Amino acid sequence: MSAQVPLSRDRVLETAVALADEGGVAALTIRALAARLGVKPMSLYHHVPNKEAILDGIVDAVFAEIELPPEGPDWRAALSRRAHSARAVLARHPWATAVLESRAHPGPATLRHHDAVLGVLKRGGFPYALAAHAYSLLDSYVYGFALTEAALPFAPQDVEEAVGELLEGFPAGEYPHLVEFTEHHVLRPGYEYGAEFGYGLELILDGLAARLAEAGR
Amino acid sequence: MSAQVPLSRDRVLETAVALADEGGVAALTIRALAARLGVKPMSLYHHVPNKEAILDGIVDAVFAEIELPPEGPDWRAALSRRAHSARAVLARHPWATAVLESRAHPGPATLRHHDAVLGVLKRGGFPYALAAHAYSLLDSYVYGFALTEAALPFAPQDVEEAVGELLEGFPAGEYPHLVEFTEHHVLRPGYEYGAEFGYGLELILDGLAARLAEAGR
DNA sequence: ACCTGAACACCGTTCAAGT
DNA sequence: ACCTGAACACCGTTCAAGT
Numbered sequence: 001m002s003a004q005v006p007l008s009r010d011r012v013l014e015t016a017v018a019l020a021d022e023g024g025v026a027a028l029t030i031r032a033l034a035a036r037l038g039v040k041p042m043s044l045y046h047h048v049p050n051k052e053a054i055l056d057g058i059v060d061a062v063f064a065e066i067e068l069p070p071e072g073p074d075w076r077a078a079l080s081r082r083a084h085s086a087r088a089v090l091a092r093h094p095w096a097t098a099v100l101e102s103r104a105h106p107g108p109a110t111l112r113h114h115d116a117v118l119g120v121l122k123r124g125g126f127p128y129a130l131a132a133h134a135y136s137l138l139d140s141y142v143y144g145f146a147l148t149e150a151a152l153p154f155a156p157q158d159v160e161e162a163v164g165e166l167l168e169g170f171p172a173g174e175y176p177h178l179v180e181f182t183e184h185h186v187l188r189p190g191y192e193y194g195a196e197f198g199y200g201l202e203l204i205l206d207g208l209a210a211r212l213a214e215a216g217r
Numbered sequence: 218m219s220a221q222v223p224l225s226r227d228r229v230l231e232t233a234v235a236l237a238d239e240g241g242v243a244a245l246t247i248r249a250l251a252a253r254l255g256v257k258p259m260s261l262y263h264h265v266p267n268k269e270a271i272l273d274g275i276v277d278a279v280f281a282e283i284e285l286p287p288e289g290p291d292w293r294a295a296l297s298r299r300a301h302s303a304r305a306v307l308a309r310h311p312w313a314t315a316v317l318e319s320r321a322h323p324g325p326a327t328l329r330h331h332d333a334v335l336g337v338l339k340r341g342g343f344p345y346a347l348a349a350h351a352y353s354l355l356d357s358y359v360y361g362f363a364l365t366e367a368a369l370p371f372a373p374q375d376v377e378e379a380v381g382e383l384l385e386g387f388p389a390g391e392y393p394h395l396v397e398f399t400e401h402h403v404l405r406p407g408y409e410y411g412a413e414f415g416y417g418l419e420l421i422l423d424g425l426a427a428r429l430a431e432a433g434r
Numbered sequence: 435a436c437c438t439g440a441a442c443a444c445c446g447t448t449c450a451a452g453t
Numbered sequence: 454a455c456c457t458g459a460a461c462a463c464c465g466t467t468c469a470a471g472t
Contacts, residue, residue, distance in 0.1 A: 007455085024319070030446060041446085043456050051446065094318075097364070101315035102241070104370035106383075111392050118394035128402040136365070136413035137420065141354070144361025147314070148353070153321035166323075175328050177335035185345035196353035203354065203424040211420070224436085247465060258465085260437050268465065 007039060009047045013057045017093065020058065025095040028054075055099060060107025062096045065089045068116045075124030076205050079134075082117065083142050083201050090146035091194075097146040130215055134208050141204055145197055156192055163187060224256060226264045230274045234310065237275065242312040245271075272316060277324025279313045282306045285333045292341030293422055296351075299334065300359050300418050307363035308411075314363040347432055351425050358421060362414050373409055380404060 005011065015036050019028045030051060034041040048054055067085035069078040090097050106114075117138075121131040154162035163182055170179065185191060222228065232253050237245045247268060251258040265271055284302035286295035307314050323331075334355075338348040371379035380399060387396065402408060 029444090031444085040457055042448095042458085045447080046455055098315040098318040101311075101364050101368050103368065111387075111395060115392040115395040118398050122394060122397075128398065131398065132402055132408070133413060133416045133420075136362070136410070137358070137417035140361035140365055140417065141358050142361065143364050144357030144359065145353070147318050147360050147364060148357055151318050151320065170328070175332040177339060178328060178332040180339075181335050181345065181348065185349055191349070193353070196350060199350045200354035200357065203350075203421065203428070207420040207424050246463090248463085257438055259439085259467095262466080263436055 007037065007043060007047055009057070011037065012044055012047050013054065013061050016054050017058050017061055020095045021093055025099060056103055056105050056107060059096060059099055059103050060109045062089060062093050063107070063113055064109035065092075066113060068113065069120045071119075073123060075120050075126075076209060078120045079117070079138060080201060080205060082120075083138060084197075086142045087146055087149075087197055090142075091149060094150035097143055097150055100143065124212070125216065126212060127215055130208075130211060133211070137204055137208070141200060145200070149194065152193060156194065159191075160187060224254065224260060224264055226274070228254065229261055229264050230271065230278050233271050233275050234278055237312045238310055242316060245275075273320055273322045273324060276313060276316055276320050277326045279306060279310050280324070280330055281326035282309075283330060285330065286337045288336075290340060292337050292343075293426060295337045296334070296355060297418060297422060299337075300355060301414075303359045304363055304366075304414055307359075308366060311367035314360055314367060317360065341429070342433065343429060344432055347425075347428060350428070354421055354425070358417060362417070366411065369410060373411065376408075377404060 012033065016028055016033055019032060019036060030044060031041050033054075034044055037044075048057070066089045067082060069082040072078060114135075117135060118131065121134055126134060153166075163186060167179060167182060229250065233245055233250055236249060236253060247261060248258050250271075251261055254261075265274070283306045284299060286299040289295060331352075334352060335348065338351055343351060370383075380403060384396060384399060
C-alpha cells in the first residue's frame with residue numbers, strides 16, 4: 001500500500017516480471033506497475049528511464065535465473081544442463097522468449113551467459129568455427145522450443161479437450177495427415193509435447209560430438 | 218487517398234503486413250492502418266472483428282508465403298527446402314516469429330503447412346513417435362534461428378561497427394571468452410551469422426536420418 | 435451494406451510543482 | 454532526493470448516426 005520499502009530499480013523490475021508472468025507482456029503497463037507498487041506512475045521514472053529500459057531489464061532478469069554452465073571438463077554435460085535450465089526458466093516466463101526479439105541491448109546477465117558457454121566450448125576443444133556452429137544451433141533450438149511451447153494453445157492437462165475442439169473445426173478431409181497424426185499419436189496417453197525437448201537436445205549434442213571428433217582427427 | 222478499391226479483409230491484412238514490415242509490430246495500429254488505407258479507423262471493423270484477428274490474420278498470411286514441401290519421395294530434400302523457405306520468409310518479416318507466440322488460433326495456411334510436413338514424414342517412413350520428434354526439432358530450430366536473427370542488433374553489413382561499440386562498453390576482463398571469440402571469429406572477414414543456418418539444419422537432418430535408419434532395422 | 439463522428443477508458447511520457 | 458497532478462498525444466473499441 002504505502003511505499004514503506006523505498007522504490008528501487010530492482011523492485012520495479014521484480015514487480016514487472018511478476019505482472020508479465022500473471023497477464024502476459026500486454027498487462028505490463030507503467031500504470032499497472034505503479035499501482036502494484038503502491039505509487040503513482042510518474043514515480044517510476046526516477047528509477048528507470050522509460051518502458052524500453054524496463055523491457056531490457058526484465059529480459060536480463062530472466063537470463064539471470066538460468067543456471068550458468070558448470071565449469072568442469074565435460075562440455076556435453078555442461079551444455080545439456082544449461083539448455084535444460086534455460087528451457088525451464090523460459091517456460092516459467094512464457095512472455096520472455098518473444099520479448100527477446102525486440103531487445104538490442106543485452107544486459108550483464110545475458111553477456112555473462114554467453115561468456116560462460118563460450119568458455120565451455122573452448123575448454124571442450126571446439127575450434128572457433130565449430131563453437132560458432134554449436135552456439136547458434138543450441139541457442140536457436142532452446143529459444144525455438146520455448147517459443148513453441150509458449151504458443152501451445154492449451155495447458156498440458158487440457159490437450160485432449162483443446163485439440164478435440166480444433167479438429168472439429170476442420171473442413172472434412174482438408175488436413176488428413178494432421179488428423180491422423182493427432183488421433184494416433186498426440187491424443188494417445190503418454191504423449192506430452194514437453195518431453196520432445198530432451199530428444200532433440202540429445203540429437204544435437206550427438207551431432208556436435210561427432211563433428212568435434214572429426215575436427216580433432 | 219480515396220477508397221477507390223473497396224476495403225476488404227485481404228486488403229486490410231496486406232496493408233497490416235506492410236506496416237509491420239516497415240516499423241515493427243508496434244507501428245501496426247488500427248489508426249495507422251486506416252490512414253494508410255485512406256479510410257477512418259472505424260471502417261476497419263466492418264472487415265475484421267478486432268486487432269487480435271488482424272494479428273492472427275497476418276501471421277497466417279506470412280505462413281502462406283512459405284513454400285509447401287515438394288511431394289516427392291525424398292523426405293530430406295523436401296524438409297530442407299521447406300526449412301530454408303521458412304527461414305527466408307521469417308527474415309523478410311522479422312516481427313512475425315515473436316508474434317507467433319501469442320497466437321492460439323492457427324489459420325488455414327498454418328494448418329496446411331503442418332499437414333504437408335506430416336505427409337512428407339509419413340511417406341518417408343517415419344513412425345509416429347519419430348515424426349513427432351522430427352517435427353518438434355525442425356520447427357524449434359527454424360523459429361529459434363529466425364528469432365535470433367531478428368534480434369541481431371545490427372544489419373549484416375554493420376557487424377564491425379556495432380560489435381565494436383558493444384565491446385568498448387564492456388568492463389575490462391569481465392567477458393574474456395566473449396571478447397576472444399568476437400575478435401578471432403566474428404570480426405574476421407567471411408563470418409556471417411546467417412550462414413550458420415545451413416550448418417545446423419544439415420546436422421539435424423543427419424541426426425534424423427540416422428534415427429530413421431535405426432528404427433527401420 | 436458500408437462508412438463515420440463523437441466519446442470512453444485506456445496508454446507512455448513531459449513538465450512544473452510540491453516535500 | 455524523491456514523489457506527484459495536470460496535461461498531451463496517443464491507443465482500441467462502442468454506439469448512434471449518416472449514406
